Amino acid sequence: MAHGERSDQPRFIVIGAGMAGILAAIKLREAGFDDFTVYEKADRLGGTWRENTYPGIACDVPSHLYSYSFAPNPSWSRQFSPGAEIQAYFEDVARRHGIGTAIRFGEEVTRCAFEDGRWRIQTARGTSDTADFVIAATGVLHHPAIPEIEGLDSFGGAVFHSARWDHGVPLDGARVGVVGTGSSAIQIVSALVDRVASLTLFQRTAQWIMPVNNPAYSDAEKREFARNPAAMEEIRAAVSQAFIQGFANVLVDIESPLLQAIHDACVANLEGSVTDPVLREKLRPTYRAACKRLVMSPDFYQAIQRPNAALITERIERVEPSGVRTADGALRELDVLVLATGFRVDRFVRPMRVVGRDGVELDDVWNGGPSAYLAIAVPDFPNFFMLNGPNGPVGNFSLIDVAEMQVGYILQLVEQVRAGNCSEIGVSRAAMQRFDADRAEAAKSTIWATGCRSWYLDAGGLPTAWPWTFDRFVEEMQRPRLADYDLR
Ligand code: NA7
Numbered sequence: 001m002a003h004g005e006r007s008d009q010p011r012f013i014v015i016g017a018g019m020a021g022i023l024a025a026i027k028l029r030e031a032g033f034d035d036f037t038v039y040e041k042a043d044r045l046g047g048t049w050r051e052n053t054y055p056g057i058a059c060d061v062p063s064h065l066y067s068y069s070f071a072p073n074p075s076w077s078r079q080f081s082p083g084a085e086i087q088a089y090f091e092d093v094a095r096r097h098g099i100g101t102a103i104r105f106g107e108e109v110t111r112c113a114f115e116d117g118r119w120r121i122q123t124a125r126g127t128s129d130t131a132d133f134v135i136a137a138t139g140v141l142h143h144p145a146i147p148e149i150e151g152l153d154s155f156g157g158a159v160f161h162s163a164r165w166d167h168g169v170p171l172d173g174a175r176v177g178v179v180g181t182g183s184s185a186i187q188i189v190s191a192l193v194d195r196v197a198s199l200t201l202f203q204r205t206a207q208w209i210m211p212v213n214n215p216a217y218s219d220a221e222k223r224e225f226a227r228n229p230a231a232m233e234e235i236r237a238a239v240s241q242a243f244i245q246g247f248a249n250v251l252v253d254i255e256s257p258l259l260q261a262i263h264d265a266c267v268a269n270l271e272g273s274v275t276d277p278v279l280r281e282k283l284r285p286t287y288r289a290a291c292k293r294l295v296m297s298p299d300f301y302q303a304i305q306r307p308n309a310a311l312i313t314e315r316i317e318r319v320e321p322s323g324v325r326t327a328d329g330a331l332r333e334l335d336v337l338v339l340a341t342g343f344r345v346d347r348f349v350r351p352m353r354v355v356g357r358d359g360v361e362l363d364d365v366w367n368g369g370p371s372a373y374l375a376i377a378v379p380d381f382p383n384f385f386m387l388n389g390p391n392g393p394v395g396n397f398s399l400i401d402v403a404e405m406q407v408g409y410i411l412q413l414v415e416q417v418r419a420g421n422c423s424e425i426g427v428s429r430a431a432m433q434r435f436d437a438d439r440a441e442a443a444k445s446t447i448w449a450t451g452c453r454s455w456y457l458d459a460g461g462l463p464t465a466w467p468w469t470f471d472r473f474v475e476e477m478q479r480p481r482l483a484d485y486d487l488r
Contacts, residue, residue: 010132012036018047020387021137041108056191057083074225113355150318185340208266208289248470263289273301287452356381382426393466405477422487431484442467
């Protein structure tokens with residue numbers, strides 16, 4: 001449809017029915033856009049919370065903050081509620097907002113191309129569809145990173161990634177090995193140690209652990225939340241402020257005394273919790289706290305000190321049919337091997353093939369690593385917007401809040417089209433270049449650049465996360481700077 005002729009009712013395709021895709025659907029409808037379809041490759045919504053079902057899984061953002069602002073949940077069982085509750089929450093919100101019927105399950109979008117002013121998608125099943133706008137809500141930590149360890153295929157027991165937990169494998173009384181010491185591994189170790197015969201943790205890099213308690217909400221508290229939602233609002237506001245001022249904002253200021261206080265708290269946790277001096281030193285990281293994503297755990301140090309737990313810091317040489325052989329020659333015999341080895345964070349919307357204006361391939365644009373203006377838009381891909389795309393604020397903040405702000409921002413861009421000011425809106429190359437240059441400069445003085453390996457870094461070692469304060473992100477999301485966009 002040519003500029004000026006567009007009807008008031010553009011059509012949208014949302015890709016992914018996780019937290020962000022459900023949000024987009026709800027907000028589109030709220031804004032009066034009823035013509036949309038959500039394509040979801042799995043047979044169930046929930047994204048991360050559908051895929052990660054490992055024992056001990058919980059979100060490391062407090063539940064009353066890790067909730068949609070418009071759907072507080074009085075039933076959260078704990079300050080950091082378990083993954084299954086979070087999954088049930090998203091299913092419930094989607095049902096209550098009548099989103100389910102807009103989702104086409106089992107439809108993986110494989111190609112998305114801008115042709116004649118509209119986006120045309122194709123799915124693995126052969127479905128094709130067109131829309132004026134695409135909102136890609138495909139997640140951040142989605143594609144498991146499988147380590148290249150010699151002999152992995154030869155293992156005689158069960159082996160799986162933490163995000164592909166095989167619940168058919170018996171764990172009680174089993175000899176279990178866990179590779180990795182990220183948030184997933186730490187939660188798994190604490191949850192499993194008392195169930196299994198032995199738990200062997202293969203650590204490549206030690207982690208700083210923040211001792212965060214996880215109290216349960218009493219029935220009386222939950223009743224009060226249901227009766228008086230303002231009480232939940234108060235918690236949300238308090239936790240949000242504490243996270244922003246005491247954490248999110250200080251990560252981008254390496255001189256901050258608050259960052260030092262976090263470091264000191266982690267040191268005190270290590271020294272006050274681990275009694276054996278040899279084990280304590282093995283668990284002591286050599287980098288600054290929060291350089292890697294800070295692990296929150298009330299009980300990991302207790303778990304790793306159980307008599308049936310072992311911390312192995314020798315390099316993994318190879319996997320053999322009966323277990324893991326380390327560089328010191330020892331064979332650790334195992335029945336189950338869990339790969340808690342993280343995700344391929346450079347993927348974002350891929351492997352979907354995205355083709356923009358004049359045949360520009362997103363794969364080519366992102367050849368040197370993915371980046372997106374304000375984590376939302378890429379030049380040459382008009383009317384295509386991402387939620388929690390590259391360079392977003394992922395520094396231990398609620399990605400729900402982030403996505404809500406992004407949807408609000410995207411809807412303001414869409415408004416330009418609805419108002420008849422243009423039929424295509426996309427970020428300009430100049431704005432993208434400026435954003436990238438500023439981002440790279442700012443990234444140098446963030447905690448993530450202080451010398452550690454983490455999923456916050458790109459292939460060149462530059463932090464990819466939002467390198468400014470969270471407040472600045474909030475400000476940017478208030479209103480698009482239209483001068484940064486090409487309107488056609
Ligand atoms: P992470 O935080 O990326 O952790 C992955 C862990 O796996 C980390 O300790 C890695 O060690 C380790 N790893 C990765 N590859 C290997 C190989 N080849 N050999 C040994 N060890 C390896 O992933 P998580 O799933 O725990 O957490 C991801 C996020 O989910 C988390 O930050 C929260 O946001 C929620 P390394 O430290 O690189 O030496």
